[in-house]
Amino acid sequence: MAGSGAAPDKRWSLRGLTDEGDEAWLIRGISRKLYRCPGCHGEIEIGADHTIVQYVHRLGGTEHHHWHRRCAEELLAPELRQLRRVPASESSQGKLEARGKSRAGRRRR
Numbered sequence: 752m753a754g755s756g757a758a759p760d761k762r763w764s765l766r767g768l769t770d771e772g773d774e775a776w777l778i779r780g781i782s783r784k785l786y787r788c789p790g791c792h793g794e795i796e797i798g799a800d801h802t803i804v805q806y807v808h809r810l811g812g813t814e815h816h817h818w819h820r821r822c823a824e825e826l827l828a829p830e831l832r833q834l835r836r837v838p839a840s841e842s843s844q845g846k847l848e849a850r851g852k853s854r855a856g857r858r859r860r
């Protein structure tokens with residue numbers, strides 16, 4: 752272990768904030784097709800244990816990317832603020848999408 756603890760697993764996901772104030776959720780996933788990692792631009796093979804990074808935007812809406820575990824841990828996690836572990840059950844796709852919608856509903860400046 753690198754000691755950062757910034758890698759999600761089955762039980763735990765991670766949640767942090769980007770500089771823009773969007774939430775970034777790091778969730779463990781198994782790839783069902785070939786993805787390209789935004790960190791290193793390399794391929795993530797089918798069936799690979801990897802990290803799904805789901806953004807919940809401050810003004811509503813969600814967006815996700817697939818990262819190599821290592822790239823997410825080394826390149827992305829250090830950029831996030833207030834990164835903390837949250838139970839994986841809190842980070843299901845449905846819950847995060849609902850979160851994206853409710854955030855849009857209480858937009859404020």
Ligand SMILES: [Zn+2]
Nearest residue numbers: 788791819822
């Ligand atoms: Zn990568």
